[in-house]
Amino acid sequence: MSAGAVPHYLPLIIVIPVIVGCVLVAVGSYLPRPLTDFLAIGTAAAVTGLAAVVLTTASHSGRVVTWTAGWRPAHRLSVGIPLIADPVSAGLALLAGALVTCALLYSWQYIQSVSGRFSALMLFFLAGMEGFALSGDLFDMFVFFELMGAAAYALTGMKIEDESAVQGGLIFGVMNSLGGYLSLAGIAILYSRYGQLGLPQLGAMLAHQRPDALVIVAFALIMTGFLVKAAMVPFHFWLADAHAVAPSPVCVLFSGVMVELGVYGVARVYWTVFSGAIPHHDVTRAFVVLGALTAGIAAAMCLLQRHLKRLLAYSTIAHVGLFVIGFATLSDNGTAGAALYVVGHAGLKAALFLLAGVLLSKYGNVDEHRLYGRATADRVEACLYLAAALGLSGLPPFGLALGKSVTEEAVAATGYAWGPVLFVAVSALTGGAVLRAGLRIYFALGPRPAPESGAGAGEETTGAEEKPDTKTLPRTPITMLAAIVVLVAGALATGLIPGVGQGFADAAQRLTDRAGYIAQALGHARPAPLRRHPAVSWTAEGIGLDMLSAALALGVAGLSLYAQCLPEVLHRIFRPARPVIVTLRRLHSGHIGDYVAWLFLGVAAFTALLGLPLL
Amino acid sequence: MTVYAYFVAAWLMLVGAYGIVRSRNLVHAVVSLAVCQSGTYVLLLAVGYQHGALAPVFGSTIKPSRHVVDPVVQAMTLTDIVVSATVTALLLALAVQVSKRQGTVDPDELTALKG
């Protein structure tokens, strides 16, 4: 297809998965399993290919814009809905497509799919993510937010034989819906004054306005839905519950791209609609506080887990906290670094979840303590796990390390000198926890943990009763391994391919360019030429910090493996922390009422943090 | 009257959320969530209302004019109602399964997910 025709075909990225999903619903029960699997994987791959074409076009022409149903804007107003792909949204569309392809490849033949319905739900989920990433309209974003949600709740609760799965799905559903409704209330409030819903139109109207209470309240409410999706403290409770119980290939999508789409929603809506009205430093302050709190609490929770998927889920929350700090710098480099961080993280975390799924299929549980030494024969898996875990803690040359170092530098440059310290500490703690689990499971290092040991016996989810995603597998199927290898290789490639940093820096400039977005969406304006920017690439200092966090992660892993063998003095140092840990654990109670109460307190706190200094 | 409708909407949202917080039954919590969402319908339609204006459906008797209430909020509310029905259905299905697996639908007694 020629470059000029690309905008016309942009909606296909959203429509094709829905249509194929319909086909699977209609005839899925009559087709043989390989055919439905092939159809689903083929569709996901085709969507990925389309997204790649759009990304290429967008990085040349700035943005790919299409107004659905042909309602082009006049006088900066329109009745239609635009789909707008700038490099960041097209990149996310590509990431979502690629991860769904890998997840479906992993599921090939093995994940129990009731007459093609698992594949159909995955495709609807894909459509929701693509729609959310590409939409240029507030209400339309809400619709696709809900589509993501509807498919995701069902996918979470799929293993109906598993008592925690259905509860996790329910909690996820209630929290996300509540967040969505508060967002919708915010949209209605904004609409009452401005009478438009498109992001570019609203951005044009709000530019250079003094923000009054209506704008701030609307902003805070709209953000709530996205922050719930992004699992920021104290909206994060649902994530660990949902990830712990969803089938592994679904976790890949949750951790790899859905949660990040929440962060994207925050960045997109702030940059295009509100950045002209709400001063930058207030937004930076609010989100840096939120991100730091999230990263800290989640890193501590991560270290406390023995349920492998729950452990990985808390590590995701901690990393999302760091992404948010990166985007909150509101600088080109911070944004570029955080975007690169997201992509690098997606590949590694996806690989780790799939490895956890393999363990579950082979050994019947995901409890780190029970799995001790069970998988010593799985050499290939052990290597992949070790590589992914070290990559997660920041080991170069994975793309994650590059993103992390660029973000650290930008955060420090914004005036938060403690930023790099936090980044290194959180990477070391979460990476250490992941490594600890791997060293126990694959290498039988450290003393054998007692099945009922730990600070909070009876107060935690162990993962011993988790129901497998598949029939018990004697050995790892080649399709599963292939999916994992592709993911790890992809994560490595983002750090090694020259020019990747440059591409992300250009993409970040497009995301933060409000005027350019509006001009190109509402008119036929050519994109502004890109500013020259400092190189986004490996630096000696960054590599040093990355190596440091990887080394510290190894240290953390070693310490917690051999905690029993430490001298009494060291134990005494940690004793005052015990009540804090117990309280922290108790707060994650799995009680829906608690979570809703925290959600409202969170909205109030966030609004106060953002709005009070402005009034 | 100038803001009464808005306050009714906010009341419904908050009272629905309160229902979830103090709920002793997951089905009750799901229904409360539906009440919370109905607050958004009321808010949307209230935003688009105009005193004395007619429904935005023209016909042989009503000539096209601008003296109608906002059709856009109505379209949004329609979507919202579909979302409500479908989300409620999924959550009820999950609640039914929770009761089968754990033998209770009281959030205070559900213990599968902790820490």
Next chain:
Amino acid sequence: MTVLLASALSLVAIVGTAVVATSQPERQAVTLSFYGLTLTVLFLALQAPDVALSQLGVGAAIVPLMVMLAIRSIEARHSQPGSRQESGDGEPGQPDEQSGGGQP
């Protein structure tokens, strides 16, 4: 007109509160259905016949019906262990008068 709107709004607020305050879910299906009807009236008063029609079908009939069916499957399960005879009075397959919008 204003009086009609104000009373419809007040009714919705009161009935909505009543739905949340009904702690026995069996009765909630009924109050929810009634709440759906009050919302329908409000939407008509707000000049939104399209929305009122959907609300009538979804909010007053389909959703309460699903709530009722969900409650019955849950109750049937809870009265089972140990006392199989007891479940006889909640005989499945026999519709009771609580079917929200079903009653003509």
Next chain:
Amino acid sequence: MSHRGRLLVFFIGAGCVAAMFAVAFFRMPAFGGTMHLYRDLAVRAAVAHQTANVVSSVDFDQRGMDTFGEEAILLASVVGAAVLLRPSDEEAELRPKRPGRILPSTKLLGYALLPVTLLIGLDVVLHGQVTPGGGFQGGVVIATGLHLLYVAGSYPALDRVRPLAAFDIGEAVGGAAFGGLGIAGIVAATSFLANFLPRGSFGQLTSAGTVFVLNGAVGLEVGCGMVVLIAHFLRQDIIIAAKAEQAQ
């Protein structure tokens, strides 16, 4: 958290959120005011496309993308409910018990009302572009109507007129047709969901171009989808039971 602690946290949070709402509401345009920018644009656009029901024009023409997403949500949740309410490994389907005693008048009313509601539903679907209603509303009426059979006391009768596989296909065809018409818009007029069919004259049954066809697709999807959705709940209630119970 304890019950009291939970309520305390909630009341602090909700109190602040209520204050936020209040502050915003007093800065919003007053209820019932005359300033509705989008309304003015939408009415003009609907008239330009010969669509008498402006809400239908917004739903299927101007903001058709929203409705496409909405239909996908419906499909996803119907499939999701089917997955969640399937009989689990320890369960099996039970033969439905004989219905209890039903008053003959209730039965008669149920059967008599069925064709009436179906006709009303069809009418609501077909006239969506000119009168209030449309595919969604009509589909819901049809789905509700079918369940009058259940109220009339006959689950077997309901089961006969409701071959689930066919309804699954119906809902999928409806959803796919919506997407397909959207793509046809790209082919015929370069943009997704473009209203490329002849638009007829204002207020007629055949007016409004694609709005008419899309209404039909949505009617099919919603009607079938709602029936399937309720069917899964009914099945759960009536015929799924633990294998152990069945053995008795």
